[in-house]
Amino acid sequence: MDEPKALSLENEAGFKALFQYATVGILVVSSGGRIELSNPCVEKLFGYEKAELSGQMIELLVPEAFRDSHVHHRDGYFERPKARPMGYGLNLFARKKDGTQFPVEISLGHYQLDNEPLAVAFVTDITERQRFNDELEAKVKERTLELTQSLEREKELNDMKSRFVAMASHEFRTPLSAILSSLTLVESYMKAEQEDKRKRHINRIRASVKNLTVILDEFLSLDKVEQGKVEIERELFDLYDFAEDLMEEVNGMLKQGQHIRFSYNGFRNIMQDKRILRNILLNLLSNGIKYSGEQQTVHLDIDANVGDRKVVIKVRDEGIGIPHEEQKNLFSKFYRAKNATNIQGTGLGLTIVKQYVELLNGHISFRSEPNQGTTFIIEFPLNDHGYENDPTDRRQ
Template sequence: MNVFSSAAPELDLNALFDHASIGIMVTDEDGYIIKANPFLLKMFGYELTELAGNKIEVLVPATHRGNHAAKRNKYMAHPEKRMMGNGVEFEAVKKSGELFCVDVSLSPHFQNGNKYVTAFINDITLRKKAESDLLEVKAKDLIMEVNLLREMQLNELKSKFVSMASHEFRLPLSAILSSSYLISQYGQKGNFEQQEKHVNKIQHAVSLLTGILNNFLSIEKIEGGKIEPSFSEVTVTDYLTNIIEEINPLTSPGQALIYEHTGDPTLQTDIVLLRHIMTNLLSNAVKFSPKNENVYLFSECTGTKVEIRVVDHGIGIPAEAQANIFDRFFRAANSASIQGTGLGLSIIASYVKLLKGSITFESEEGKGTTFILTFANKPAR
């Protein structure tokens, strides 16, 4: 059976227009409203007599009318069907002044030599609210996930700290305990040379414990955003020579720290943060180098850039460990027998970032390591 046969009753298209559950409006090529159905009039709060003869911009917020008119003229120059739901959404305004979002479909047509556009308009306020509510729920879920991840990371850090502390604290504390006992024994015998030896051991052990605690204080300050660099000008050679003098007592017999500088004599930096960085890198270079192997420090300054290199010929970093060398608590397998917390490089990487610089390294296991620091000499304040 042909449902479109000529015997079928003729549809009343005006009835479809009048009873449609979507806003329908007809405008001419200049944007003047010709016709609007009851659903649209109710949506915007107008009577037909109030809209007819006005341009469509009367339904657009005043701040957007000029822009909308330009877009309308551009569309009329090359009119084409534009389906609803293609992402073209507009902000509209009711007679009462209330703003709301609409989705618009456009259909151009010609009649009696004139150009017209029929617009189908749908109020999407509820949909937008649902989308907003969904985004809010997703945002809350994301925040919960981030907080959960942070808590898991914190628990992991705590676990690693307990594991590290149980080992790293035990050695210096044992040294302090045994040396304090021996000091009392040697004191009774008047052996002051042995007493001084064990006093030095206690001082070294206390220094180790202080260093560990300072590392954790540094992490807390970095995490809390409590460190704000303060740049000042220093004489490069004097500054780095003083740091070398502090590290010299850590060198082994036959080992030396050798320093060379080229370029400009001055450097713009935060002297406290750079001191932490250099002290850590130089002490590591000394610690991980064998006896009789020198450690080298090179600095080069230009008007805009500073490069500092710390070079050793020590145990080096295994290739499989190099990707993790700046991770907290990470220690390469070949350094397990050498005392350390695995925090130093992580902290100095954060300090380098605060100074808006970069830190890289070149290393081969058994042949040594070169750490390279690069900074702008006059960083943006």
């Protein structure tokens, strides 16, 4: 470095005070790219002593990957010097003595001394600012995601409300109309010889009330499951006897000529939530009856296999089946296949069944062919809590 030039610079009191006490790094660089002066803030920022920087090329403080391009930009600045930020719109990095890199913000100025152009660089370490900006950006992204998900949930809720209103207006109207018309007719059947007609309409009222109760129960069940309010209570029970009791319960739903064919294989005693399993099978069996025609068979096959340590239950009907293009939507809320719109239902039953099966640590799948029927397959652990079956208790 030209010693007289440095002395003349430092002899100016204001300039010296600026260098000494400035809270940003200040570098004075010659047109040849050499460091003429550096203030204490720069020396602390980069980890160099003053003597180590004086006379060095400015590229010493630039990451190696950017040094060649920096020489080009430096020469271009001295050709058209003006006060401006360096690397506008770019992320700038500097290099410490120990080789570590850190983000910086640099402003450039210029002046002449003894007819030689000099550049002044004001260097600020923006590591903390960038960290804050990164954290702020992450929080903004997180909040944006939360808002997006909230809007999606709100939209889904509004869609559900719309579907509920449409479904309820249809599903509630039919049984309510039946109740009102039957009540009117019952009132007119006052004679003793009209007792049979009176009983028929009373039974019709009971069935309609039962349909309304089923609809409300499905909504309440879905709400409980989705809010995590359903508690699993496993108990030891005889699965074979359980299935036979359930078939007796659904016998009253069978259409003319329909029947249920039951087969059982494997161990009978299992440890599972009896109430939830009942709801699952009751739904699937009633669906099999509802979507099958007269004279058709609904099949219930149970295999409690100790070798695989799981129970496999299949409910198969010979009914209308599910169109192939609609099968992907089968477990969606309020979904009704286009070939089932004239059959009573809320479109919630299978949604509830799927969530119930998952509560049993199980899995549900299905296969279906239009006009040939549908088979639902449920699998869940034979004994979730490690209960060992009695190997002599087998029903083939």
